[in-house]
Amino acid sequence: MKFSENWLRSHVPVSVNRDALAATLTAIGLEVEEVTALGDGLVGVVVARIVEVARHPEADRLQVCQVDAGTGQLLQIVCGAPNARAGLVAPLAMVGSNVGGTPIKTARLRGVESSGMLCSASELGLDADASGLLELPDDAPPGMQLADYLDLPDAAIEIKLTPNRADCFSVRGIAYDVAAACASEVVPLDVAALxxxxxxxxxxxxxxxxDAPRYCGRVIEGIDPTARTPVWMAERLRRSGVRPLSLLVDITQYVMLELGQPMHAFDLDTLAGPIGVRRARAGEVVQLLDGRQVELDDYFLAITDADRPVALAGLMGGLETRVTEATTGVFLEAAHFAPAAIMGRGRRLGLHTDAGHRFERGVDPELPRTAIEMATRLVLELAGGIPGPVTEAALDEHLPQPATIVLRRARIARVLGIEIADAEVERILRALGMQVVVGTDGWQVTPPSRRFDIAIEEDLIEELARIHGYDRLPTTMPGGSTRIAVPSETRLGEADLRRQLVARDYLEAVSFAFVDAALLQAWGSDAGNVPLANPLSAELAVMRPRLLPGLVDALARNVARQTGRVRLFELGRTFAAVTEPAAAPRETRRIAAVACGPAHAEQWGQAARAVDFHDLKGDLESLAGAAGASLQFRAHASEAFGHPGRSAEVWRIDLDDGPVRLGWIGQLHPRLVRALDLDVDVFAFELDLEPLEQRALPHAQALSRFPAVRRDLAVLVADGVAWAALAATVREAAGPALRELHLFDQYQGPSVEPGSKSLAMGLILQDNTRTLTDHDADAAMARVVAALGDGHGARIRG
Structure with missing residues (x-):
């Protein structure tokens, strides 16, 4: 929000200087970002009129001007401005004045005497425009001090507002905070009904x-189309960052900046009536003031004339019904729109307007009639006209009503740590525009309708703290007892998972929880998602259903910046829609990792090779090992984004409730990799955290005093038989005596028939109560061989 210092002081008289005012604004939460001084040191700069202009005899780009500066005689000024012309009214720095640190003296320019300097806005420090002389209105009186004519000196102050302070998007809204902080009062507003x-x-x-519970309008006829915006209004607008355009448009902008109520002016001759507010219909088209033609649907609110859309409610008016320099009759509108009905509409069209910015955050529902009356008064004063009655339509049941809040004296002391005098509490609250009724233990407080951010007792205490002064609150160490949370031994913490992956040479990434719907479509994950009602942008419009799209996008950015070896992981939440009406999306905690490039960092002692499925599988097994989890990998995973021959589902098989699917591991499908504009093979996994974090409570037990027996076994099986299936069969057949099982060789080649493979395994057998005999070991091995033969068609390799 940018505004004029003098404009603010006209609403709240305070004696503090500019620096103190800026410091006060920042201290009460309205952070000042920039203060631009305007018109300091303009003593001796007056309004002047150029009477005659002649070419300089020795310079093509200079002109010799005869200027009326109100002294009774014409002054000769040599000027090189391209817009210097007879009849122009412009600032003149008289001899003896100082402009921009340069003293003005009588000088001779190319042999012609010059007694002063005609000035541009840039030279006076009023604007950045240095293209020519600052043009003043024709009725500006020559000889008048420019500072008096333009209400200078002044300053343009720009503050940064948090979204909850929508009431400060107006000069008058800021004035209430300044009045409270500086022990002053806001000047009453004269808006008597005309x-x-x-x-x-x-x-x-x-x-x-x-969505639109209040709408006010008024017809004004007989307006003088030649009337121009007065200099005092134009300067206040310009110093607030708004470029003056035409009187009627400037009046609506002026009222918005002063009160905070967006307005619009329609050319009366382009309207037939009645004026309506409704949801737009699919396929309706309206051409906006910026010239763009947009197609609407029921996501937007439309202002209609005889049921045809003529404007986008809360955003921008239509080109067809705009006011022009020939307009003699207007229909002024001021309405209240619910924030939810305006949020996101402008971003969907790539449109940002001052009106939309305010309506999205909330505008005082009681302002529309006041704004109409103020705008009417300005139109009549500056351009004449005949006003009709104010037409107001309201749905009272849908208008927000401020609720009375109980503020307890003891609660203030409890929260802030200090006691604030009752008189000071009442002064602050009343200065902020609140209604205060004194009670036995505190106060009954009703906030003004413009303060959407005040709903509970703590909100009022926050107001007291920021106005009374955060620097006046004591610094007190927290007291009381603390409860030490002991982490459960039956769960592996997220910090442990992070450390495990970092130890495996991965870096943690944090990606947006919002993703592009088009990206999810490329992943084949565009069903059952949760769209945002008010997205930050079109690229962040859907809640992520999985972590991998964002993580792979981060990998792609690194690869594009010539990082050949990338290892990233992320812990976060994913979101999925549920079928129950009005139910919140289902959130799932997950962990994901991606890898590409060489398997190992570049070094001389190890041959270079690319990362593959087994590298990532080893990293995942290491992660699972931290929780003591036993994993099973089942080929032919159903995920559409996975390589059909290099992907697997990940299951945990050691939980009491039976096997649980954790997620997916594998290589991304080449089609997806091409769609993402990647030229490397990408391997990844994504797992649910909940079942992965579970671990059995560790129990200490004595080591067996009896020796172990090792037996090796080599079997021939079909090439498609997975080792995980064989291992499960071996463990079940061998029984409790099996302590360890190792696969130490896989062979395919001569002496092994095509379509088969040889797997060699080592079985470690041991008992805690006795020494195993050869008979015990042979019996166990016989059971294993029989089970492998029956279950997998395996036979002992000769």
Whole structure:
């Protein structure tokens, strides 16, 4: 929010200087980002009129001007500005004045005497425009001090507002905070209703329910189309960052900046009536003031004339009904729109307007009629006209009503750590525009309708703290007892998982929880997702259903910046829609990792090779080992984004409730990799955290005093038989005596028939109560051989 210092002081008289005012604004939460001084040191700069202009005899780009500076005689000024012309009114720095640190003296320019300097806005420090002389209105009186004429010196102050302080998007809203902080009072606003001078009006129809519960309008006829924006209004707008355009448009902008109520002016001759507010219909088209033609649907609110859309409610007016320099009759509108009905609409069209910015955050629902009356008064004063009656339509049941809040004296002391005098509490709250009723233990406080951010007792205490002064609150160490949370031994903490992956040479990444719907479509994950009602942008419009899209996008950014070896992981939440009506999305905690490039960092002692499925599988097994988890990998995973021959489902098989699917591991499908514009093979896994974190409570037990027996076994099986299936069969057949099982060789080649493979395994057998005999070991091995033969068609390799 940018505003003029003098404009603010006209609403709240305070004696503090500019620096103190800026410091006060920052201290009460309205952070000042920039203060631009305007018109300091303009003593001796006056309003002047160029009477005659002649070419300089010795320079093509210079002109010799005869200037009326109100002294009774013409002054000769040599000027090189391209817009210097007879009749122009411009600032003149008289001899003896100082402009931009340069003293103005009588000088001779190419042999012609010059007694002063005609000035541009840039030279005076009023604007960045240095293209020519600052043009003043024709009725500006020559000889008047420019500072007096332009209400200088002044300053343009820009503050940064948090989204909850929508009430400070106006000069008057800021004035209430300044009044409270500086022990002053806001000047009462004179907005007495103007009587109607005609019966002309347009009927108003509300058809959007709670989205648009109030709409005010007024017809004004007989306006002078030649009237121009007065200099005092134009300067206040310019110093607030708004470029003056035309009187009627400037009046609506002025009222918005002063009160905070966006307004719009329609050319009356382009309207037939009635005026309505309703949801737009699919396929309706409206051409906006910026010239763009947009197609609407029921996501937008439309302002209609005889049921045809003529403007986008809360955002921008239409080109067809705009006011022009020929407009002699207007229909002024001021309405209240619910924030939820405006949020996101502008971003969907790539449109940002001051009106939309305010309506998204909340505008005082009681302001529309006040704004209409103020705008009417300005139109009549500056351009004449005949006003009709104010037409107002309201749905009272949908208008927000401030609730009375109980503020307890003891609660203030409890929260802030200090006692604030009752008189000071009441002064602060009343200065902020609140209604205060004194009670036995505190106060009954009703916030003004513009303060959407005040709903509970703590909000009022926050107001007291920031106005009374955060620097006046004591610094007190927290007291009381603390409860030490002991981490459960039956769960592996997220920090442990992070450390495990970092030890495996991975870096943690944090990606957005919002993703692009088009990206999810490329992943084949565009079903059952959760779209955002008010996305930050079109690229962040859907809650992520899995971690991998964002993580692979981070990998792609690193690869694009010539990082050949990338290892990333992320812990986060994913979101999925549920079928129950009005139910919140289902959130799932997950962990994911991606890898590409060489398997090992570049070194001389190890041959270079690319990362493969087994490298990532080893990293995952290491992660699972931290929880003591036993994993099973089942080929032919169903994920559409996975390589069909190099992907697997990951299952945990050691839980009491039976096997649980954790997630997916494998190589990304080549088709997806090409769609993501990657030219490397990418391997990844993504798992649910909940079942992965579970671990059995460790129990200490004595080591067996009896020796172990090792037996090796080599079997021939079909090439498609997975080792995980064989291992499960071996463990079940061998029984409790099996302590360890190792696969130490896989062979395919001569002496092994095509389509088969030889797997060699070592079995470690041991008992805690006795020494195993050869008979015991032979019996166990016989059971294993028989089970492998029956279950997998395996036979002992000769």
């Amino acid at each position: 009587p109607a001078a005609s019966t002309r009006q347009l009927e108003v129809e509300l058809g959007a329910g709670a």
